[in-house]
Amino acid sequence: MWRGISIVAVSxxxxxxxxAPVWADGGTVRLVERHGNRTISVFTSPNPLxxxxxxxxxxxxxxxxxxxxxxxxxxxxxxxxDGTSPEILAAATNEAATNKxxxxxxxxxxxxxxxxxxxxxxxxxxxxxxRFSMTARPALPQWRGQWTWFSWPIVAVxxxxxxxxxxxxxxxxx
Amino acid sequence: xxxxxxxFLRSWPSDPALAAVLVxxxxxxxxxxxxLRQRDPARWHGGRLAAMGAGLAAIYxxxxxxxxxxxxxxxxxxxxxxxxxxxxxxxxVWLAAPLIPMLRGLPHEVRTVWxxxxxRWRPLRQLFGWLTRPLIAWLSLVATTWLWHLPQCYELAxxxxxxxxxxxxxxxxxxxxxxxxxxxxYPSRPRWNEWVLLPYLVLAGVQNTVLAAWLTFSGRVIxxxxxxxxxxGGIDALVDQAAAGATLWVAGSIALLLPLFxxxxxxxxxxxxxxxxxxxxxxxxxHRGGATSTGVTSAAPKGALVVLNGVPSAxxxxxxxxxxxxxxxPLFGRLLRSAKVRVGMQxxxxxxxxxxxxxxxxxxxxxxxxxxGVVPWIHWRGVLVxxxxxxxxxFCMACPFTLSRAVARRLPGAGLxxxxxxxxxxxxxxxxxxxxxxxxxxxxxxSPWLTAWIVVGYxxxxxxxxxxxxxxxxxxxxxxxxQFNFVQSLVSPWEVKVREPAICASCRTRECIRGSTAAxxxxxxxxxxxxxxxxxxxxxxxxxxxxxxxxxxxxxVGHAHQLWxxxxxxxxxxxxxxxxxxxxxxxxxxxxxxxxxxxxxxVVAWIDRLRDAVGGMxxxxxxxxxxxxxxxxxPLVAVCGAARLSRALGRSEESWPTIxxxxxxxxxxxxFAMWLAHYxxxxxxxxxxxxxxxxxxxxxxxxxxxxxxxxxxACCRPASDSLLHAEIxxxxxxxxxxxxxxxxxxxxxxxxSRNALRAVSPWAGLIVALFLTGVWIVFQPMExxxxxxxxxxxxxAQAIR
Numbered sequence: 001m002w003r004g005i006s007i008v009a010v011s012x013x014x015x016x017x018x019x020a021p022v023w024a025d026g027g028t029v030r031l032v033e034r035h036g037n038r039t040i041s042v043f044t045s046p047n048p049l050x051x052x053x054x055x056x057x058x059x060x061x062x063x064x065x066x067x068x069x070x071x072x073x074x075x076x077x078x079x080x081x082d083g084t085s086p087e088i089l090a091a092a093t094n095e096a097a098t099n100k101x102x103x104x105x106x107x108x109x110x111x112x113x114x115x116x117x118x119x120x121x122x123x124x125x126x127x128x129x130x131r132f133s134m135t136a137r138p139a140l141p142q143w144r145g146q147w148t149w150f151s152w153p154i155v156a157v158x159x160x161x162x163x164x165x166x167x168x169x170x171x172x173x174x
Numbered sequence: 175x176x177x178x179x180x181x182f183l184r185s186w187p188s189d190p191a192l193a194a195v196l197v198x199x200x201x202x203x204x205x206x207x208x209x210l211r212q213r214d215p216a217r218w219h220g221g222r223l224a225a226m227g228a229g230l231a232a233i234y235x236x237x238x239x240x241x242x243x244x245x246x247x248x249x250x251x252x253x254x255x256x257x258x259x260x261x262x263x264x265x266x267v268w269l270a271a272p273l274i275p276m277l278r279g280l281p282h283e284v285r286t287v288w289x290x291x292x293x294r295w296r297p298l299r300q301l302f303g304w305l306t307r308p309l310i311a312w313l314s315l316v317a318t319t320w321l322w323h324l325p326q327c328y329e330l331a332x333x334x335x336x337x338x339x340x341x342x343x344x345x346x347x348x349x350x351x352x353x354x355x356x357x358x359x360y361p362s363r364p365r366w367n368e369w370v371l372l373p374y375l376v377l378a379g380v381q382n383t384v385l386a387a388w389l390t391f392s393g394r395v396i397x398x399x400x401x402x403x404x405x406x407g408g409i410d411a412l413v414d415q416a417a418a419g420a421t422l423w424v425a426g427s428i429a430l431l432l433p434l435f436x437x438x439x440x441x442x443x444x445x446x447x448x449x450x451x452x453x454x455x456x457x458x459x460x461h462r463g464g465a466t467s468t469g470v471t472s473a474a475p476k477g478a479l480v481v482l483n484g485v486p487s488a489x490x491x492x493x494x495x496x497x498x499x500x501x502x503x504p505l506f507g508r509l510l511r512s513a514k515v516r517v518g519m520q521x522x523x524x525x526x527x528x529x530x531x532x533x534x535x536x537x538x539x540x541x542x543x544x545x546x547g548v549v550p551w552i553h554w555r556g557v558l559v560x561x562x563x564x565x566x567x568x569f570c571m572a573c574p575f576t577l578s579r580a581v582a583r584r585l586p587g588a589g590l591x592x593x594x595x596x597x598x599x600x601x602x603x604x605x606x607x608x609x610x611x612x613x614x615x616x617x618x619x620x621s622p623w624l625t626a627w628i629v630v631g632y633x634x635x636x637x638x639x640x641x642x643x644x645x646x647x648x649x650x651x652x653x654x655x656x657q658f659n660f661v662q663s664l665v666s667p668w669e670v671k672v673r674e675p676a677i678c679a680s681c682r683t684r685e686c687i688r689g690s691t692a693a694x695x696x697x698x699x700x701x702x703x704x705x706x707x708x709x710x711x712x713x714x715x716x717x718x719x720x721x722x723x724x725x726x727x728x729x730x731v732g733h734a735h736q737l738w739x740x741x742x743x744x745x746x747x748x749x750x751x752x753x754x755x756x757x758x759x760x761x762x763x764x765x766x767x768x769x770x771x772x773x774x775x776x777v778v779a780w781i782d783r784l785r786d787a788v789g790g791m792x793x794x795x796x797x798x799x800x801x802x803x804x805x806x807x808x809p810l811v812a813v814c815g816a817a818r819l820s821r822a823l824g825r826s827e828e829s830w831p832t833i834x835x836x837x838x839x840x841x842x843x844x845x846f847a848m849w850l851a852h853y854x855x856x857x858x859x860x861x862x863x864x865x866x867x868x869x870x871x872x873x874x875x876x877x878x879x880x881x882x883x884x885x886x887x888a889c890c891r892p893a894s895d896s897l898l899h900a901e902i903x904x905x906x907x908x909x910x911x912x913x914x915x916x917x918x919x920x921x922x923x924x925x926x927s928r929n930a931l932r933a934v935s936p937w938a939g940l941i942v943a944l945f946l947t948g949v950w951i952v953f954q955p956m957e958x959x960x961x962x963x964x965x966x967x968x969x970x971a972q973a974i975r
Contacts, residue, residue, distance in 0.1 A: 028333070039404060059404055066406065067177050068178060068406065070177065099244065101247075143949070146895075149899055150902050150906060152906070153906050153909060153910050162292075163287075166291045168927055170294065
């Protein structure tokens with residue numbers, strides 16, 4: 001019975017390990033600007049940026065004390081530089097961020113290329129606007145991003161080969 | 175509490191893979207520790223367990239606590255992370271003396287067949303011995319620390335997640351090497367004078383101080399990343415850097431001074447000196463006695479791991495434990511054994527089938543809105559394959575189609591014997607191929623009405639066959655679902671088996687197959703003492719109930735153990751002589767890929783292009799061509815080609831059909847993996863569809879208690895990366911198991927390892943090709959059958975009658 005329970009537990013843990021880790025905790029610093037009594041910092045990830053999924057994280061702080069303002073209402077607007085795709089609006093929230101100092105928005109870019117980003121944050125009555133542009137590379141084929149998941153058996157096969165070789169030598173000696 | 179601290183405490187990243195690895199590692203250690211503690215509680219005290227837990231917890235804290243997300247904003251936080259990996263986790267892990275408990279905690283086969291040969295491999299032992307020499311270990315730590323603290327390398331790790339992982343691995347490994355000579359975990363034996371550890375630790379402290387001073391007293395921010403990031407908590411970049419240096423200084427110094435102090439006390443203690451001398455003498459005697467001294471092994475307790483020359487050995491008495499038995503589980507075992515419970519399960523399934531038939535015939539003919547459109551093709555198939563993976567063929571146990579057998583026995587005319595020419599799996603092979611084709615050709619998944627008639631037809635066929643023929647003929651020779659279950663259950667972890675063969679050897683009455691007043695015997699004509707594997711076993715447990723000695727159980731077996739054995743099996747014969755069984759396996763394996771492939775966008779597009787190219791070919795013809803290619807042409811070419819090549823390379827004198835028949839069984843795991851991945855995908859993404867369809871049916875019957883149908887659930891959950899990872903892992907496991915089975919078959923049929931490798935290589939190539947095809951399929955967009963866009967007005971209107 002315990003063996004069965006162990007099998008189920010290990011299988012469950014292996015399945016759990018398939019869950020993709022959630023990382024929305026910053027990334028590359030795009031800008032750190034002071035606007036009035038507010039400092040706004042914007043990060044993007046992954047590095048390098050690739051379509052389609054891009055994380056834009058925002059940190060709004062009180063410029064005097066440096067304390068993060070978590071309850072700012074932050075909207076991220078992305079507009080393609082070539083105008084070929086519609087603009088994207090996404091709300092950056094504290095809940096979506098791993099680092100709870102930040103507010104994050106996970107956006108899906110329809111195309112690669114240069115995107116103009118405008119971040120508007122209403123931080124306790126003070127509106128802060130920051131602008132920058134970013135270039136997202138084309139998406140890698142899905143298999144490129146997941147290659148470790150289906151190539152690790154090669155290591156297992158090599159280890160098996162090594163094991164059989166050593167077992168054969170051990171048998172030969174004895 | 176300050177908002178920054180509050181945010182820090184709430185910033186826990188999610189890293190399920192790391193958590194899984196650490197929990198499994200601790201579980202293995204715990205299992206081994208518990209076993210060792212029974213024999214030597216003094217050595218395996220609770221402190222060791224606590225040390226292991228603390229060490230693994232330190233790793234988790236370093237990599238999956240709020241430290242990780244804040245490490246990119248604060249250098250001092252990043253420093254804490256590195257210190258946890260280098261000076262906290264490694265000594266704790268070594269204090270747990272992990273080698274013996276981890277080995278003991280592994281499954282016996284893994285330990286003795288896989289790990290021990292590796293541990294006894296001289297080059298590996300020499301490498302480890304060299305790496306843990308004080309000089310080398312010290313240099314490893316210093317080089318790793320300074321290299322990764324160079325600004326270029328530090329920035330690289332901050333920019334690139336991949337290099338960040340490499341950095342952490344380097345720190346962890348360097349830490350483990352550095353602390354090994356200091357802790358000297360059992361069963362290592364010191365090969366150097368302990369006085370060496372004094373300069374070892376002092377010099378490590380010196381380099382730690384130099385690095386810390388560089389960080390603390392530098393007048394500029396060394397790492398540009400931290401100059402660019404916003405400041406949190408009002409901490410200036412230079413102050414942050416100085417704090418990081420101070421943290422390194424203080425924590426590193428404490429971590430080095432504590433063991434230094436302990437070692438000095440030990441060295442200067444007279445009682446410790448005597449103990450060391452005694453140990454040195456006993457070590458010398460052991461050396462003179464030789465590594466295979468029987469004195470050492472015979473004195474060891476039964477099942478103990480014996481440490482010879484510092485290397486664990488499995489050359490001890492092996493304790494044979496009885497295999498776990500599901501029927502031995504209190505209450506659950508009794509329920510399973512009960513004939514009434516089985517009949518209850520069958521009637522429950524029959525009732526469910528009746529509901530499906532009713533809804534299929536009377537409900538809306540839109541698959542996402544009808545129970546007959548979602549339950550058989552999404553839920554039942556998904557639960558079926560998951561059940562086969564973790565348990566066994568329990569679906570045949572609950573099969574409602576066998577209820578007709580009880581009815582048939584009472585009717586006149588029953589008792590004919592199935593024609594001998596058909597007493598093979600060939601009819602089932604043909605029926606399976608026909609079913610797979612018709613599923614696509616007639617879009618059975620999209621027609622609840624057709625699905626209902628298939629269920630009705632199945633009951634009718636089972637009744638007719640069981641009325642006319644005896645000995646569970648429908649199950650054994652006709653039922654396609656049964657054949658699917660039989661083949662896939664060859665990799666299930668449980669099997670209906672005798673507990674003690676000696677009891678069966680002395681039994682003369684053989685109720686298990688002849689039957690008794692308590693229960694009929696095995697109607698599949700499987701003689702339990704000679705039965706091996708799950709092929710043709712319906713898990714009816716009639717043999718269990720009939721056996722007067724209670725000598726049959728549902729026992730744990732290794733996954734796929736049965737596949738490489740060519741022993742004579744009751745009711746089956748030898749695998750190598752059953753071309754029909756081999757054909758069944760091949761059809762199911764290639765059928766798995768064809769069935770899944772037929773739903774992915776590129777294949778669907780290819781079929782559409784084919785139809786257009788051949789002047790508007792009908793769907794029937796196009797799918798027919800597709801399945802002829804997928805189930806006949808390609809398998810014939812692949813399997814026959816592999817067999818011929820294997821014969822030539824392995825220099826075998828057997829005919830290639832015999833070789834093909836034997837090796838075909840190696841394809842079972844990869845085929846099952848594809849079925850599992852495919853059905854799990856649909857089950858996971860579409861499991862909610864049963865809710866609105868049930869609500870709709872109940873409302874149609876006049877009862878409003880379940881509320882209005884929640885059609886928003888009729889569409890699919892997103893196919894996340896996690897699901898893709900799970901599918902790929904399933905395929906990985908299936909491929910590895912298939913490769914192993916093929917290799918074992920080759921070893922069994924050739925005289926030398928070299929010939930075995932040659933003989934198996936074409937089959938390995940085929941298995942890898944099947945695996946890569948499966949991986950390609952799971953990466954493609956797949957039709958979400960049985961689901962609908964809740965905004966679709968046409969379908970919604972059909973619900974309003």
